[in-house]
Amino acid sequence: MTESFGTRLRARIDKYGPLCVGLDPSPELLHAWGLDDSPAGLEHFSRGVVDAVSDLAAVVKPQSAFYERWGSRGVAVLERTVADLRDAGPLVLLDVKRGDVGATMAAYAEAYLDRGSPLAADAVTLSPYLGFGSLAGAITSALAADAGVFVLARTSNPEGARLQEAVAGEIYEGVRAANAGRDPLGSVGVVVGATVTDPGYPLDRLNGPILAPGLGAQGATPADVGRLFASVRHAVLPSASRSLLADQTGLRARTERYRDECAHYLTP
Ligand SMILES: O=C(O)c1cc(=O)[nH]c(=O)n1[C@@H]1O[C@H](COP(=O)(O)O)[C@@H](O)[C@H]1O
Numbered sequence: 001m002t003e004s005f006g007t008r009l010r011a012r013i014d015k016y017g018p019l020c021v022g023l024d025p026s027p028e029l030l031h032a033w034g035l036d037d038s039p040a041g042l043e044h045f046s047r048g049v050v051d052a053v054s055d056l057a058a059v060v061k062p063q064s065a066f067y068e069r070w071g072s073r074g075v076a077v078l079e080r081t082v083a084d085l086r087d088a089g090p091l092v093l094l095d096v097k098r099g100d101v102g103a104t105m106a107a108y109a110e111a112y113l114d115r116g117s118p119l120a121a122d123a124v125t126l127s128p129y130l131g132f133g134s135l136a137g138a139i140t141s142a143l144a145a146d147a148g149v150f151v152l153a154r155t156s157n158p159e160g161a162r163l164q165e166a167v168a169g170e171i172y173e174g175v176r177a178a179n180a181g182r183d184p185l186g187s188v189g190v191v192v193g194a195t196v197t198d199p200g201y202p203l204d205r206l207n208g209p210i211l212a213p214g215l216g217a218q219g220a221t222p223a224d225v226g227r228l229f230a231s232v233r234h235a236v237l238p239s240a241s242r243s244l245l246a247d248q249t250g251l252r253a254r255t256e257r258y259r260d261e262c263a264h265y266l267t268p
Contacts, residue, residue: 002146003146004148004182005147005148006179006182006187006208008122009209009237013237016259017058017262017263019239019240019259019262020238021057021060021241022061022063022095022242023062023241024245025041025042025045025046029242030045033247033248038070039070042066042077043080046077050084050088052251053251053252054088054089055089056252056255056256056259059092059093060085060091060093061092061093062092062094062095082119091123092121093122093150093211095125096108096112096125097127098112098125099126099127099128099130101130101134102136106137110141113142113145113147115145121147122148123142125150126151128153128171129152129167132151135174142188146187148187150189150209152190153192153199156193156214157218165200175188175206176206178208185209190206190209192210192212194220194224194228195214195224203232210229215243215258216241216243217240217243222262222264225266226264227265
C-alpha cells in the first residue's frame with residue numbers, strides 16, 4: 001500500500017510548492033508551439049510539458065477533452081502522458097469532470113483510478129450534479145486505491161455561480177464528512193475557482209485539498225489566491241493552463257515565476 005493521496009499531496013506541496021500546471025493541448029496552443037493539430041502534435045506538446053515542469057509542479061492536470069478529440073489515437077497519447085508524468089514525479093490529476101449514477105460512476109472509477117488501468121491517475125475531477133451521494137462509490141474506490149478526487153463546488157466560470165450557490169452547501173458538507181479524521185490532509189478535494197469572490201463556506205473545515213483554477217488567462221492573480229485561500233494555505237493548489245503554456249520557450253520560466261509568486265502569497 002502506498003500513502004493516501006492527501007498525504008502524498010501534502011508532501012509534494014511542501015517540497016515543490018503549490019502550483020498545479022494544467023496540460024491543455026488545444027489546437028490554438030499546438031499551433032503556437034509550431035505543431036500540427038494531430039496526435040503527433042499532441043504527443044510532442046505533452047512530452048515538452050512533462051520535460052519542462054515536472055520538477056516545478058506539485059501536480060500536473062491533463063485535460064482529457066483535448067486528447068479525446070482524436071479518439072483512440074488521442075487517448076493513447078493521454079495514456080503515455082499519464083505514465084510519463086507518474087515516472088517523472090508530479091502527481092497526476094486527470095481532468096475528466098465525470099458525474100453519473102452509481103453503477104456508471106463505478107466504471108469511471110475503474111477507468112481512472114484502478115491501479116491496473118492504462119489511464120490510472122493519482123486523482124480525477126468529478127461533477128456532483130447528480131447528487132453528492134451519486135459519487136459515494138467512486139470516492140470509496142478512490143480511497144481504496146490511495147487516490148483522490150476533486151469535486152466541483154464553485155467553478156471559475158461566471159455562468160456557474162447561480163446554480164452552484166444553490167447546492168454548494170451539500171457538496172462542502174459531503175466533502176467535510178469524507179475527510180473527517182484524516183491526517184495530515186484528506187483525499188477528497190473541492191474545486192473552487194480562484195476567480196470567485198466568496199466560496200460560501202469556511203474552507204478550513206474541509207480538511208481536504210482545494211483546486212483553484214482561473215489563475216492567469218481567466219483573470220485571477222497569485223495575490224487573489226493568497227487572499228481567497230488565506231485560511232487553507234497549506235491545502236490549496238492554484239492552477240493555470242493557457243497562461244503557462246502560451247509558447248514552449250518561456251514555459252519553464254513562467255512556471256517558476258507563478259510557483260514562486262503563489263508560494264509567496266500562500267506563506268503565512
Ligand atoms: O477542473 C478544472 O480544472 C477547472 C475548473 C474550473 O472551475 N474552471 C476551469 O477552467 N477548469 C479547467 O481549467 C482549464 C482552463 O485553465 P486556464 O487555461 O488557465 O484558464 C480547463 O482545462 C478547464 O476545464
